[in-house]
Amino acid sequence: MAAAPLLEVSDLHASYGEIEALHGIALGVERGAIVALLGANGAGKTSTLRAITGVVKTKGTVRFGGNALNGHGPEDAARLGIAHVPEGRGTMGALTVWENLMLGAYTRRDRKRVLGSYERVVGYFPWLAERKKQLAGTLSGGEQQMLAIARGLMMEPQLMLLDEPSLGLAPIVVREIFALLKTINARDGVSILVAEQNTTVALEAATHAYVLETGRIVVSGESQALLRDDGIRRSYLGY
Ligand SMILES: Nc1ncnc2c1ncn2[C@@H]1O[C@H](COP(=O)(O)OP(=O)(O)O)[C@@H](O)[C@H]1O
Ligand SMILES: [Mg+2]
Incomplete structure (x- = not known):
């Protein structure tokens, strides 16, 4: 029997008050994989990531x-090894770079090991x-x-959830960021689930992808297969 995926989501629903945004999502992230979660504005990418870490109902x-x-909040998800890099980045503008990095390690008590993580992170940046x-x-x-x-890396996560890291950035910067994600994944074995509207860049980095439309997964498969399929490309990937 194959080992269970690192992250396994099934029949996931999320609501904002009376409004249901996700109508039964199923997805998986294997250990060491990069998985893309694609979809247009409002498709439910952010809600899916928030539902995974328990930010929404x-x-x-x-x-x-x-x-x-289930039933746990973002702190529990963080403690178990999920780093959520939210939409709009979530960095604290009035705090220094150092203070922001230390916020990432807030669940960790061992100062020496936190400094070890800092050295590793600085190796990438x-x-x-x-x-x-x-x-x-x-x-x-x-x-x-x-x-x-x-x-996010300062908490030594097993899994990173990234919400539209390309948003508002120049193409050359986007490529640099995805190249770094691939390096981090390959070198440290951090699994990645990345929500993106930038389909091309995300599919090039990911092994698998899921396409969301109005709160449902409409297509999924290996990235290369999705890229090769003209019908899927035109119908769901929008280019
Ligand atoms: N805080 C909120 N309150 C009410 N509805 C929301 C809220 N956030 C998102 N939604 C709705 O949920 C749906 C999915 O949104 P979202 O997950 O943000 O999509 P995406 O990240 O793919 O753009 C949309 O219809 C959106 O209007
Ligand atoms: Mg979003």
Whole structure:
């Protein structure tokens, strides 16, 4: 029997008050995989990521590394090893780069190991060390996105959830960020679930992809197969 996926979601529903945004999502992320969650504006990408970490009200099953996550909040998800890099990056503009990074390690008590994580993160983003004291709000959009990813890595996650890391960034910066994600995935084995509207970049980085439409998964499969299928490309990927 194959090992269970690191993240296993089934029949996931999410609501905002009376309004149901997700109508029964099923998806999986294998250990060490990069998986893309695609879909237009309003399709339910953010709601799916929020439902996984328990930020919104949900029904259904979320299992992570064999544990049921349902009914737990974002702190529990973080403690179990899920780093959520939210839409709009979530960096604190009035705090320094260093303070933002330390916020990422808030669930960890062992200072020495936190400093070890810092050294590792700086290996990916060397400029962070030089800008430790700079206020995050004065960084460029791309730098803020990298800081948000670095902050997520500070909790030594097994899984990173990334919500539209490409949003508002120039294509060259987007490519740089996805290249870094691939390196982090390959070197540290961090599994990644990335929500994107930038289909091409996401499919090139991911092994598998799910396409959302109005709160439902309408297509899923291996990225390469989705890229090769002209019908799927035109109908669901929008180019
Ligand atoms: N805070 C909220 N309150 C009410 N409805 C929301 C809220 N956030 C999202 N929605 C609705 O849920 C649906 C999915 O949104 P969302 O998950 O943000 O999609 P995406 O991230 O793919 O753009 C949309 O119809 C959106 O209007
Ligand atoms: Mg969104």
